[in-house]
Structure formats: C-alpha cells, structure tokens
Amino acid sequence: MKDITEQLQKFGLDAMLFSYMNNIFYLCGFKGTAGQLFVTRDDAFLITDFRYLSQAKEQTEDVTIIDIANGEKAVFDKLIKEYNIKKTGFEQSYITYEKFLQLKKIFEGTKLFGVKGTVEEMRIVKTGDELKLLSRACEIADTAFETVFPRIKEGVTELEIAAMLEYEMKRQGASGASFETIVASGKRSSMPHGTASTKPLKSGEFVVMDFGCVFGGYCSDITRTVAVGDISDKMRDIYTKVQTVQEEMLPLVKPGAACKAIDAESRKMFKTWGIDKYFGHSLGHGVGLDIHELPNLSPKSPYTLEENMIVTVEPGIYIEGEFGVRIEDTVKVGVKGAERLTKSDKNLRICR
Ligand SMILES: [Mn+2]
Numbered sequence: 001m002k003d004i005t006e007q008l009q010k011f012g013l014d015a016m017l018f019s020y021m022n023n024i025f026y027l028c029g030f031k032g033t034a035g036q037l038f039v040t041r042d043d044a045f046l047i048t049d050f051r052y053l054s055q056a057k058e059q060t061e062d063v064t065i066i067d068i069a070n071g072e073k074a075v076f077d078k079l080i081k082e083y084n085i086k087k088t089g090f091e092q093s094y095i096t097y098e099k100f101l102q103l104k105k106i107f108e109g110t111k112l113f114g115v116k117g118t119v120e121e122m123r124i125v126k127t128g129d130e131l132k133l134l135s136r137a138c139e140i141a142d143t144a145f146e147t148v149f150p151r152i153k154e155g156v157t158e159l160e161i162a163a164m165l166e167y168e169m170k171r172q173g174a175s176g177a178s179f180e181t182i183v184a185s186g187k188r189s190s191m192p193h194g195t196a197s198t199k200p201l202k203s204g205e206f207v208v209m210d211f212g213c214v215f216g217g218y219c220s221d222i223t224r225t226v227a228v229g230d231i232s233d234k235m236r237d238i239y240t241k242v243q244t245v246q247e248e249m250l251p252l253v254k255p256g257a258a259c260k261a262i263d264a265e266s267r268k269m270f271k272t273w274g275i276d277k278y279f280g281h282s283l284g285h286g287v288g289l290d291i292h293e294l295p296n297l298s299p300k301s302p303y304t305l306e307e308n309m310i311v312t313v314e315p316g317i318y319i320e321g322e323f324g325v326r327i328e329d330t331v332k333v334g335v336k337g338a339e340r341l342t343k344s345d346k347n348l349r350i351c352r
Contacts, residue, residue: 161196210223
C-alpha cells in the first residue's frame, strides 16, 4: 500500500475513498474490476465482493479486506466511528450522481469533499518496474506493426488490418488493445479518430494506424501512416513535414521543459509552412495505466517534464475531404531528450 499521508494532509482529510480501479491498483496492487479502497491516516481497507476476496488478499499488503456482503452502510458506519472520521475525500471525476447520493447517505453527519487528480499526479513519474512493462507494451506494438505491414495492400479492409494488429499483440501476451484501434484510409484519414471501418484500401491512399496494447496493466500508443501504391506530391510533402516536426520535438522532451512550450514549438513549425490550421489536437499525452493520463503536451498544460515521465509525441495534419497524416511515438523523458519506446521506422513506407 502506497503512502498517501501527504495527500490527506493537503486537503485536511481524515480519510479518502477511491473508486477508480486504475488508481486502486496503483495504490494497493488489487487487480480486480470492482471494489472501493478506503484509506484513513493509519490504515487501508479494500471493500469488495465475494468474487474477489481471495484475489484481494493475495495481491495486497497492509490492507484489510472487507466483504461488501456485510452491508456497505454498516461497513462504513463502523469505520467512521472507529477512526473518528469527520471529512472524507472522494474521487469526483469517477463516480456517478447516483453513487454520490448513496455516499451522502452513507457519510451522513460527516463531510464529503470532492478531490481530483491526486493519485493521477502520483502516477506521473514512473518507477523502474512500470518502465519495464511500458517498454514491453511498446515493443509488442512495434512487432505487431512489422508483422502486419507486409499484409497491408489494396483491397484489404480497415477492420481486417485492425484485427490483424490486435491478434498479433495478443499473440505476444498483451491482454488487449489499449483503446479502439484506429485504421483510417483515404479521405477517412483526415478524421484524427477514425476507428476502423469496412472500407477497403485503395491505391493512392494514406492509411493512418493508431493502436497499442495493454501489457501487465500498462498501455502503449503508436501511430504510423503508410501509403498504398503511388501517392501525390502533396501527400509526400505533408508526410515529410509531419515527420520533420515529430523528429524535431523529440530532443525537447527532457527534464525541466514546460509541456506547453513543446506543444507551442510544434505549432510554430507548422505555422512557418502555413499549415498550422490543420493541426487541431494536442501534441501528446501521458501514458501509463491509462492510455491518456498526465502530463499532457498541450497549449494549456501546467506541467513541467521530469525524468521517467512517459508521453506521446504525435503531430498530425488533417485536410478534410483529402487525407491525413499522423506519426506518433511513446517516449520516456530522458536527460538528453526523448528515449523512444516505440521504435518502428518513420520514413514513408509504401505498400504494394
Ligand atoms: Mn496517442
């Protein structure tokens, strides 16, 4: 069980109730899909159901496991009394209004206090064990791409490519995709989040593939854009520009750099070519237990990079009705700049 004394003190809380499973896993190691973690200044309690009781005992240390069959209200009444709880923090971003109403009843007579981003901030800098899992998740995605690449050709549908990528990742031990695989070809490639459709690939098109997997709970995220057959000079030109921006941003991803400054730099480069209006999303985001987590490389990001943070660098240009190009790596913030975890070739590749 990780220490959250600092977080409790920051908001003057007697206890904190966690309900987001990735945060619960991060704090106490429980890998189940249902449960609540209640942490007082002295002790931690995992309240879960019959399905997870023995697993919870195996996966956690210094945590008391409580069966919810005892009645949620009765369980909390006892804890509130025993630990003299007057103010409890809860994760406001992850509970429904219905759950909030329940909590109000359960914690009646005491204060509830909405908290946001506390564990998420603890999760920003990765440990050695986390880095190993993230590297492996990225390596699996790279290998899947290399394996599938020779099968990308005219006539194959976007969904077939998505299925092949996901199959290859699972074959290597991934538990699943880290988000719905994006395979967008032709005009569809100008939709930054065009999930795979039944559209077959045609000669002269770009195919944007944005995918990743979960390995040991940790995510990977990579995007490659490839050409099917001969493409226009304009397409080649835009590809080169996106690649140039992506590669020039990597040395900036080092400790002390302001996230928003790196995002601004990428926009400035596109602006010199007069194409910045086609780059409508953030430059990147953190990756870990969640596919999108802190810190963001975005215009308003308040974060400064530190060693061993993990971010994506993913500039893109999307020309509606024509085509889109995005190139993305998941990288580790290193002293000398980004250390790539996804290593697939980024030079324009043509499928025949
Ligand atoms: Mn991404």
